Amino acid sequence: MKPRIVAFIPAHNEEKSIRDCLAGLGDQTLPKDVELDVIVVADNCSDRTEEIALEAGLEFNLSLRVLTTKNNKQRKVGALNSAWKSIYGDPLDLYDKKLNIQEEYYKHSIKAILGMDADSRLAPDALSQLWEGLMSSRNIGGVMAKYTMRMPKKKSLISKDDVQYEEKIATGQYGGPISRWWTHQQKQDMASWLLGLQYSGGSTYVLGGQATLFRPEALQDVIDENKLDGPWQDESDVEDMLLTWQIQKKWKTLISPTARCFVDAMRSYHTFRQQRNKWQSGTVELLTNSDIGVKSKHRGKIWGSQIKSFINLTIRVLLILLIILATATDQFFWSWIWLTPVVIASILNTILAIKTPMHRTIDVILAALLISPEIYLWVNLITFGNVWLGKFSAVKKDGWATQYNAERGNTRSKLAEGIIAIILLIAIGTYLCIDHRAFLTSETVQIAVQPYLETGWVVLTYLTIYSTLAMLYQIWRLRVNHKA
Structure with missing residues (x-):
């Protein structure tokens, strides 16, 4: 088998955004002789996420399959681990099922795993740039794309008589002055953080879940060392930061100087506060809770x-x-x-x-x-x-x-x-x-x-x-x- 990248995309009721996410993957120029497979995890969905993902896979000529979860209590963490277990097996399986020869060949052909959010979109060539960064050295465990918040279009561009007015507003592609202002502030905040990382040599203390390319061996090390059934854990509100700190014990974690990913911003005071409250509380918990048992070299x-x-x-x-x-x-x-x-x-x-x-x-x-x-x-x-x-x-x-x-x-x-x-x-x-x-x-x-x-x-x-x-x-x- 050719070497390949496998994308894990957890999607909980993401019927409005999953097509755009997959369109971004369809735009990618892959590294030479490297193939791309996509696994969309329709996680506890009550909408058309699975159907739209399958249609988009055909439309953009992607090698795509959809996993569905029911009663997943671990949300995004559980969805990501489901995708992992579908390839590498489940250590908690009582029957200790062994992979057949085809599955073993497939597993060994995977050289990188792309973790993505369903409301993110990679810029063209971003995947090749992430691959180049990951493969530049054997000791690199993960490379993160640079994130830029997508600015919503002016709401005034839509006629109030448009029969699809409410539907277009609900997609998040349009917004008023306040939502556009909030988006820019988050974009500038992210830009300041990314610049700070680059001035410090490109090493990052969090490989963001929006778009990060992982080396499978680094994820497997996390599983083996911590006796886990999958790389991701729900012990923290910032599961991506916890995973990064665990990877950093043996591997480097870097930010790509060129690969870009466009992500959705929180477009109101209330949603922004709740998101930042989760991020901040998760960070404080990692810094102060000794029971988690992991520390970052970026702790200072x-x-x-x-x-x-x-x-x-x-x-x-x-x-x-x-x-x-x-x-x-x-x-x-x-x-x-x-x-x-x-x-x-x-x-x-x-x-x-x-x-x-x-x-x-x-x-x-x-x-x-x-x-x-x-x-x-x-x-x-x-x-x-x-x-x-x-x-x-x-x-x-x-x-x-x-x-x-x-x-x-x-x-x-x-x-x-x-x-x-x-x-x-x-x-x-x-x-x-x-x-x-x-x-x-x-x-x-x-x-x-x-x-x-x-x-x-x-x-x-x-x-x-x-x-x-x-x-x-x-x-x-x-x-x-x-x-x-």
């Missing part, structure tokens, strides 16, 4: 990212509290030097916006004005705070279920209530400060408050200096001509 970098978020949150909360206290007691003094970190942040975000693939002019302007980056950062900081507070809670939430429910509209956002609560707090606080101004600005209160203000401003100054130096270092690294 990941902790550094957590500390950076903590400092960003502390700076903003402390600044707000100090300004309120200083203004209320008539002890606030403006200094133009405060604009220094603001200007540097503006330069940094402008460069990142420009380096983001397929950026829009409005996105660069909003980045330069720090409007978009600051809003987006606050949302992430709220998630960061919630996750770490939840770490001390006795109740563990199911991140996968929460995200699924949010994406399907089964839960709703509390953003409106939060904004109203903040406005009411500001209004009440302003009224109380004005009503009690004589007392708050009295010499007795000013003297009592002054030591706290001085200490707070000193702490804020040191934190801001550290944050500013970190931004300058990031700007200096961005001079290298890497592409996100």
Whole structure:
């Protein structure tokens, strides 16, 4: 048999996206003498995913088969492991079935396994580029594509009289200004992360599930070392990061400098929050739960990212509290030097916006004005705070279920209530400060408050200096001509 790549595509009710995913595989130029097989796992589906996948396989001339799962409790992890067991066998099989000669030849012909999400699409030649990276060295266990969020088309392009208006909106191909704004922010965030990985030599601490090419021997090592029935585990909300850390014990995990994969973004505040909450809580669990029994060589970098978020949150909360206290007691003094970190942040975000693939002019302007980056950062900081507070809670939430429910509209956002609560707090606080101004600005209160203000401003100054130096270092690294 010729050497081959086998694609595993778990698909839970993905009738709207699976055809596009398979069309991307049909566009690929395969490496010389290498064949491609595709396994779509229709996981607990109640729609036409299986039917559409089979039709697309014929349409795009793919060697495709569909596996169906029923009552799979492990969701994506269970679907991926089903695809693995269909080739390599099930260690939990009581009858210990042996592969026949044909199956053994087929198994040994597989030189790479492509893990893909059903709502992702590889750019043309991406598979060859991933293959080139994986085969460049014997010790490489996995190579990840560079991800770019797909920008939805303007909703205004569809006529309201179009009989398929609601159906077209439901596909996610069209969106309003807010969904397009959210998409770009995630795209810029991803671009910043990818650039950081490339500046560090291309080694990654997570081989994303959207599109990664694995070496089968590396996945088998994970199974053997951890006594598993399949490479993927559901012990973490970030199963791809857990798998990557396990692979890194013996193998390198890299990002491809050229292969690109287009993925769907979360297009609302609510779905974005639920996704990031799952990612953040899963990351924190891997960092702090010793029972999982795996550590990454990138552990310091990941902790550094957590500390950076903590400092960003502390700076903003402390600044707000100090300004309120200083203004209320008539002890606030403006200094133009405060604009220094603001200007540097503006330069940094402008460069990142420009380096983001397929950026829009409005996105660069909003980045330069720090409007978009600051809003987006606050949302992430709220998630960061919630996750770490939840770490001390006795109740563990199911991140996968929460995200699924949010994406399907089964839960709703509390953003409106939060904004109203903040406005009411500001209004009440302003009224109380004005009503009690004589007392708050009295010499007795000013003297009592002054030591706290001085200490707070000193702490804020040191934190801001550290944050500013970190931004300058990031700007200096961005001079290298890497592409996100």
